[in-house]
Amino acid sequence: MKKFMSLLLIAVLMLAMVACGSDESDAPVAEATTSAGENTPEETEAPEVESIEATISVQVESSWLEYYQAAADRVKAAHPNATINFIETGSFDHLDVLDSTDVTNPDVADVFALPADRIYGLSQNEVLASLDALTMAANIGGFDNYDAGLGGNFNINGDYLAFPMNIETLINFANSANAETAGVDLSQTIEFTELDKEGMLIPVFDAWFGVAVANSAQIEFLGMNEDGTLYSDLTEDFANLPAEKQGVFTALFNYWSAHNEAGTSLWDADAAWGYMDTEFSTGGNNVVRLEGPWSTGSLSNLAGEGADLEILPINQVTVNGLPLAHWKGGWGLGVNARVEGNDDQMALATAMIEEIMNTEYAVDFFNATGKIMENVDASVYMNSDMNETDKLVVEAVIESYQDAPARPLFTEWGSVWDTWKNGMLSWSAVQPTTVEEAYAEVQASFKAMMLNF
Numbered sequence: 001m002k003k004f005m006s007l008l009l010i011a012v013l014m015l016a017m018v019a020c021g022s023d024e025s026d027a028p029v030a031e032a033t034t035s036a037g038e039n040t041p042e043e044t045e046a047p048e049v050e051s052i053e054a055t056i057s058v059q060v061e062s063s064w065l066e067y068y069q070a071a072a073d074r075v076k077a078a079h080p081n082a083t084i085n086f087i088e089t090g091s092f093d094h095l096d097v098l099d100s101t102d103v104t105n106p107d108v109a110d111v112f113a114l115p116a117d118r119i120y121g122l123s124q125n126e127v128l129a130s131l132d133a134l135t136m137a138a139n140i141g142g143f144d145n146y147d148a149g150l151g152g153n154f155n156i157n158g159d160y161l162a163f164p165m166n167i168e169t170l171i172n173f174a175n176s177a178n179a180e181t182a183g184v185d186l187s188q189t190i191e192f193t194e195l196d197k198e199g200m201l202i203p204v205f206d207a208w209f210g211v212a213v214a215n216s217a218q219i220e221f222l223g224m225n226e227d228g229t230l231y232s233d234l235t236e237d238f239a240n241l242p243a244e245k246q247g248v249f250t251a252l253f254n255y256w257s258a259h260n261e262a263g264t265s266l267w268d269a270d271a272a273w274g275y276m277d278t279e280f281s282t283g284g285n286n287v288v289r290l291e292g293p294w295s296t297g298s299l300s301n302l303a304g305e306g307a308d309l310e311i312l313p314i315n316q317v318t319v320n321g322l323p324l325a326h327w328k329g330g331w332g333l334g335v336n337a338r339v340e341g342n343d344d345q346m347a348l349a350t351a352m353i354e355e356i357m358n359t360e361y362a363v364d365f366f367n368a369t370g371k372i373m374e375n376v377d378a379s380v381y382m383n384s385d386m387n388e389t390d391k392l393v394v395e396a397v398i399e400s401y402q403d404a405p406a407r408p409l410f411t412e413w414g415s416v417w418d419t420w421k422n423g424m425l426s427w428s429a430v431q432p433t434t435v436e437e438a439y440a441e442v443q444a445s446f447k448a449m450m451l452n453f
Contacts, residue, residue, distance in 0.1 A: 053081035054344035058352060059094045059112035060086045067368035071355040075348070082348050091115075091331075103127050103338045110336045111349050113165060116153050116329060120411040123156045129340035129349075133160035136350060142359050142375030149374050150330045153409055162332030163353050166371030169404050170212055170326040171396040172288050172312040173295070175280055175303045179287045179310075186310055190288060192319045193251050197258035198285035200317065201276045204252060205267060205424035207417050209290055212314065213252065215405060216322040217244040221416045221446075222408065230412060230453045234446040238439045246435075247320040249442075253435040256427050267428045269421070282308050288317060290324070293393045294370035300389060311392035314400040326400065327407035330374065333357070366390065372397055412453060419449040 060068045065088060072084040087094070091113045098108045114122065122128050133154070137146045147155065150164035179186050182199060192200055192213075204210040207221065214221065220233045238246065256267060265271035279286035282304040289299060303309035315323035333356065335349045356365075362376040363384045372381075372394055381394040423445035432438040 051081055052079040052344055052348045052351065054342070054348040055083040055085065056110040056339070056345055056348050056352065057085045057087050057106075059091065059109035060088055061090055061113075061369075062088055064369050067361075067364055068356065070364075071358070071361075072352065074358075075351050075355050079348065079351065082351075084348070084352060098127060103336050108336060110339050110345065111352055112334060112336070113331055114162060114334050115331050116150060116162075117407060117409050117413065119154055119156065119161060119332070120409060121414065122334070123161055124411065127337050128161040129335040129337050129346065130159040130161065131163060131335060131350070131353075133163055136163055136354055137375075139354055140357050140359060140375065142373075142377075150332065153330070154332050162334040163357065164374050165331040165333050165357070166369070167374045167397070167401050168292060168329045168331065168371070169314065169397060169401045170209070170290050170292055171314050171393065171400050172317055172324075173280075173291055173299045173303075174288050174310040174312055175282060175284070175286065175308050176310050177282045177304060177308040178280075178284060182285070182287050184287045186287075186312065190312075190317045191321070192317055192324075193254070195287070196285065197255065197262065198264075198279055200288040200290070201266060201279060201286045202290050203266065203272045203276070204255070205269060205272075205421050207420040210420060210424065212290060212324045212326045213248060213319055215325040215327075216319045217242075217248045219245050219248060221420060222413050222449075224408070224410055224412075230450070232446045232450055234442055235450055237443070238436050244320065244322060249439045250435045251319050252424075253427075253432070253438045256438070260428060260431075267425060269425060277302060288312070290314070290317075292370075293372065293397050296370060296389065296393050306389060309389060311389065311396050313396045315403055323403075326404050328401055328404045329407045331371065366394065415449050415452065419445045 058068065058072070065086065068086065072086075075084065076082050087107065087109045089097075094109065094112055095114065095118065097105065098112075101108065119128075133151060134146060137143045137151065143149065143151065146152070150167065151160065154160055154162040154164070174186050176186060182196065184190065184195070184199060190200070202209050202213065204213060211221065220231070222230060222232050224230055233241070233245065238249070241249075259266045265275035268275075276286065276289065277298075278284060280289050280299065281302045291299060300306040300309045314326055317324050333353045335346070335353075339345045339349055357373065359373060359376050359380075362373045362380055363386055366372060366381065367386070367390070378395060378398050382391055384391075386394075420442070423442035426441045426445075427438055430437075430441055432441065
């Protein structure tokens with residue numbers, strides 16, 4: 001299909017060049033060709049083509065809009081007859097609209113952001129167009145081994161269904177003033193189980209954060225064997241778990257018990273976030289907060305307008321001596337399947353993605369989105385005019401990412417989110433008195449989940 005579409009595109013472009021070869025078109029054609037040639041390696045130089053005349057819509061979050069508009073302006077400078085409209089909405093809100101309707105809905109954009117773990121589900125629902133990702137990667141540059149990184153994760157049955165947008169993993173943010181008050185040395189390894197109950201606040205009922213604790217002992221919420229069969233460590237009886245995995249649940253049970261006795265909001269799915277913000281503020285009791293780089297601005301504001309903020313790699317915190325570890329996560333940019341077959345729209349969508357991911361603007365991209373390009377060396381950020389906090393964030397993310405396990409991408413993993421959440425939140429209702437009783441609630445949730453596979 002991809003080969004056929006490529007041949008069809010060439011044929012259409014050749015006809016367009018014959019039909020539109022008047023003097024009036026010469027200037028824009030030369031300008032567009034020069035612009036493309038500057039970013040294209042010699043071995044993949046694009047053929048001279050007419051300026052693209054098409055209209056596409058692009059999903060963009062509010063904080064990204066200025067960066068995306070600048071990218072669109074650069075595209076339209078090369079293709080003045082192109083129209084790029086924005087649908088300003090959150091990425092997950094946009095995906096919710098897509099999930100509840102279909103690709104023909106005009107509220108679903110032609111180009112949109114998606115987390116890597118959604119790629120299989122979106123592929124099964126046939127909502128993504130196939131991209132000539134290897135050519136795009138060559139045009140953009142910086143990829144040593146495209147398939148070994150996020151790009152390979154977006155390859156489903158030979159079709160590249162998204163282009164890498166950014167790498168992500170969790171890191172630790174610390175309030176130095178609160179640390180001094182609590183007597184926590186931020187220059188040393190920090191043992192989670194030795195902290196006061198508010199020394200480190202993690203909403204562990206949310207698997208996005210809970211997995212960082214579980215990964216310290218290689219607890220597999222849901223794994224896939226080589227033959228495709230699924231398994232979960234959490235269907236095992238507590239007595240049969242290895243000591244390090246028992247240790248994680250002992251730490252979590254003690255953590256819950258302390259917060260439950262104190263009546264805090266940490267085990268409240270709605271109120272936990274406000275509680276954590278209050279305690280992380282300078283003068284509060286929270287020293288370390290596990291978060292993503294996108295939270296730098298808000299946490300900086302809480303920590304004395306940045307004066308008390310410190311950045312630590314995720315592995316500087318341990319649980320029973322084992323370092324926390326998140327995932328090699330990431331996002332991609334995909335194209336709506338309805339665009340496939342419309343060569344001009346597809347060319348414009350590709351051009352827009354390439355310009356969003358233009359490595360010359362990697363620092364601007366981070367400043368606007370908090371996202372770090374996979375194909376940009378850390379030195380680019382370190383040698384930029386970014387503030388020192390952001391540089392430390394980038395450095396910590398890259399360090400934490402290198403040591404992180406791969407994120408599970410198979411569709412069935414989506415069942416884990418509610419399964420883990422329900423099991424963990426049930427502790428407040430059931431009020432277990434031992435770690436075995438607490439673990440049994442989680443085990444029951446996972447046994448029920450596994451019956452669906």
